[in-house]
Amino acid sequence: IISRLRGSSTFRRITFEDNPKAAEEAVNRQKVLVVMHFQNDFSAKVERGVPAEVQLLLDGRRSNTAQILTQYVQQIVQGLRTPSRVEVEELNWFNPNLDFRWFILPNLIGTINFMMGLIITGLTVARERELGTFDQMLVSPASPVEIACGKLIPGCVVGLVLGTIFFFSIIGFFKVPFVGSVAVLYVTMLLFSLSVSSMGLMVSSFASTQQQAFLGCFTLAVPCILLSGFMTPVNNMPMFLQNLSQLNPLRHFIVILQGLFLKDITMSAALDSSARIAAITAVSMLCAIWMFKRKA
Numbered sequence: 001i002i003s004r005l006r007g008s009s010t011f012r013r014i015t016f017e018d019n020p021k022a023a024e025e026a027v028n029r030q031k032v033l034v035v036m037h038f039q040n041d042f043s044a045k046v047e048r049g050v051p052a053e054v055q056l057l058l059d060g061r062r063s064n065t066a067q068i069l070t071q072y073v074q075q076i077v078q079g080l081r082t083p084s085r086v087e088v089e090e091l092n093w094f095n096p097n098l099d100f101r102w103f104i105l106p107n108l109i110g111t112i113n114f115m116m117g118l119i120i121t122g123l124t125v126a127r128e129r130e131l132g133t134f135d136q137m138l139v140s141p142a143s144p145v146e147i148a149c150g151k152l153i154p155g156c157v158v159g160l161v162l163g164t165i166f167f168f169s170i171i172g173f174f175k176v177p178f179v180g181s182v183a184v185l186y187v188t189m190l191l192f193s194l195s196v197s198s199m200g201l202m203v204s205s206f207a208s209t210q211q212q213a214f215l216g217c218f219t220l221a222v223p224c225i226l227l228s229g230f231m232t233p234v235n236n237m238p239m240f241l242q243n244l245s246q247l248n249p250l251r252h253f254i255v256i257l258q259g260l261f262l263k264d265i266t267m268s269a270a271l272d273s274s275a276r277i278a279a280i281t282a283v284s285m286l287c288a289i290w291m292f293k294r295k296a
Contacts, residue, residue, distance in 0.1 A: 121200030159193030180260030
């Protein structure tokens, strides 16, 4: 089997590992696409003509590639001298039964939080600009930084309330398992709500009316949801879209949600995605404050 894999043009590199934990870590870090695990008596079973098993571990984050590799490996394994005696066993980590609810429902926490936080912050500021109260705030003793921070609070509060409602509904009514830390969930949810509100504030700083703000929020929200991995895996997208999605806070928050619900990731494991969300928040806030100062 190893010789056939090496001779195939499909596989570029083959490495060997004696430690199952190291092989699992390689899949988690996307260093390998497929792991084949042979029992110690595999060759002896094949020679005796008794059933032998090969464990095939695939990276499901690249679902299309994983399915193609499965077919290639099955063709190679079935090309042995006794193909009827060889079985290929596929295992699914984190979601053994491939229940779509375990994938979709946690993502809704981020998606609905994203939509509501963006619209609430964007439309509120635009409405105040239409009524003239926003211009009065700009000439008040409050600085643009204080005004911007004050406008972020409603969006963050709404985001946390909605996230809490959906969180308890998912684990209580739909029975989706949650194996992570609740503290990590709320810390990252607060950071994400702050990021979404700052993006809504940035949109509203360019809009003069509620209609312009609504169109701006809708124009920003649709690409962000499509590039978040909510409906289509990011790893299956073209490379330029994968790079573009790095600017999307929803993509990074969905990674955290899936990790907390299914994989029991720690805060240190969520720091990478959290740092990206924090960077997006800082840029959006600076842009909004700069626009407020210009109009002041």
